[in-house]
Amino acid sequence: MVNNPINRKMRMGMVGGGKGAFIGEVHRIAAAMDGQIELVCGAFSSSPERSRESGNSLYLPANRVYGTYQEMIAAECKLPEGERMDFVSIVTPNHVHFEPAMLALENGFHVVLDKPMTLDLREAKQLQQKAEETGLLFLLTHTYVGYPMVRQARKLVRDGVLGKLRKVYVEYPQGWLSRPSEETGDKQAAWRTDPSKSGKSGCMGDIGTHALHLAEFISGLRTTQLCASLYTYVEGRRLEDDGNILLQFDNGASGVLMASQVAAGEENALKVRIYGENGGLEWNQQEPNTLLVKWLDEPAQLYRAGGNSHISPEAKAFCRTPAGHPEGYLEAFANLYRSFADAWRSSRSGADGASLPDFPSVADGVRGMAFLDNVLRSNDSTEKWTPFTV
Structure with missing residues (x-):
């Protein structure tokens, strides 16, 4: 057998x-x-x-x-x-x-x-x-796309309940590089601020790519133009530790991306807000079980991971504990690994119609690297807008 x-x-x-x-x-x-x-x-x-x-x-x-x-x-x-x-x-x-x-x-x-x-x-x-x-x-x-409420946010946008999207704001402030930690034996700081190990970008490569991916994942939009301004605040540091980017999207929406590793006092305060004709949504990584949806003509709604019967099957599939029991970073990471294992089993089963x-994926990786190239090109340019090219 x-x-x-x-x-x-x-x-x-x-x-x-x-x-x-x-x-x-x-x-x-x-x-x-x-x-x-x-x-x-x-x-x-x-x-x-x-x-x-x-x-x-x-x-x-x-x-x-x-x-x-x-x-x-x-x-x-x-x-x-x-x-x-x-x-x-x-x-x-x-x-x-x-x-x-x-x-x-x-x-x-x-x-x-x-x-x-x-x-x-x-x-x-x-x-x-x-x-x-x-x-x-x-x-x-x-x-961060492994969190249940990120999947719920994407489902609401896909279903069109917010109407045509107009504004996308995403911010990722950290404070752990506010001082020259790379000079005091901090290995994580040392390689992230070393161009030979980190690449041509510091803050934007490390966390700005997360912010852009999250914004595009939830909204379903693609950046077509950007206007970037990068800063290096810690004296002697070889890569940028802060930056602000204006964004234009393929449906005509506009947005702002902010990433900083010198926002003293912040931990991992990644937050995204997306607004359409009818309302908007807000998700904060430091309170990941909650999704706030605000309506133009109705009271705001609060979606919660776990026991909320109104969340989508996609979001429920990423929930692991009963309502009120915190889930976080490790569980979100595990959701990606579980999806990876499911895809492997599906591909090996030979079943028709495998999801x-x-x-x-690798395509998201290419887009992330293209984002960095475009950001650096925009920062060095005197033009207001830089076309997003891959």
């Missing part, structure tokens, strides 16, 4: 995310939350010794802990199909995104990758081409 090839957990390999790395642990928790995915191997650090220490702390077999991602991918390819990893999760700084992702795709492995996708647009387009050639799954972890994956 042959086992059903999809009647098992999806097997994950990891690049980066070793001991002391914040985001690697987040990915491992999120991937494991639904019991659909298991970590089977990894190359957890650029230091082979540290990789071995990390693998040992995760109770992985010594022969599945590798010194480099090249070694891992080569070795996993040689294992029987029933043992080797199915996909690789890449949780490294930006400059170690492209090469392991490309190598994984070239060797038949699906990919999960942190944003921004690459160091530049050229690399992003190469990954897109390879992903399309291979037909492999590619999840870009724009975490298309509904998670950020």
Whole structure:
């Protein structure tokens, strides 16, 4: 009797995310939350010794802990199909995104990758081409679209209840880089402010891409023009730590995007507001279970994740606890991993009419990198508007 090839957990390999790395642990928790995915191997650090220490702390077999991602991918390819990893999760700084992702795709492995996708647009387009050639799954972890009330907001916009959209405001203020933390041993600050590791943009690459993706995801609109003004407030810092962008959208709507990592006192205050002819909606990442909808001629409505019978099936599918029990960042991350695993099972089942994956993909990564190019070009220009090109 042959086992059903999809009647098992999806097997994950990891690049980066070793001991002391914040985001690697987040990915491992999120991937494991639904019991659909298991970590089977990894190359957890650029230091082979540290990789071995990390693998040992995760109770992985010594022969599945590798010194480099090249070694891992080569070795996993040689294992029987029933043992080797199915996909690789890449949780490294930006400059170690492209090469392991490309190598994984070239060797038949699906990919999960942190944003921004690459160091530049050229690399992003190469990954897109390879992903399309291979037909492999590619999840870009724009975490915030994993929240139930973000899905509810998108459904309300899609249903047209707000009317034609007119205004889109999205802001993402943080304060953790208000001082030169990169000079005091903070590793997270050090690589994010280093152009050789972060890329050509600092604040906009790190959190501005999140803000744009969220605004376009909920509204369904696409930016056609922008006018950007970037600032570096911390003396000696090599990349911008603050910026403001005017936006024009493909339906005629206008908007504003603000991102800052020197907004002293702020944590992760990502917020989006969208207004149409009939009303508007507001969602705040620091109060993620609540969606506020305001009407022109009626009292405002409050949608709540969990027990609200009026939320859409799409939003309910992303709820995990009864009403009044907080859900947050880890659960949103897990929703993306669960969607990724569902898409994998669907693709392997061969069933007709399999649903298309509904998670950020390689195409979103290309758009994010194009956003950075356009923002920097606009900031350097004396023209008011810069056409958004990909």
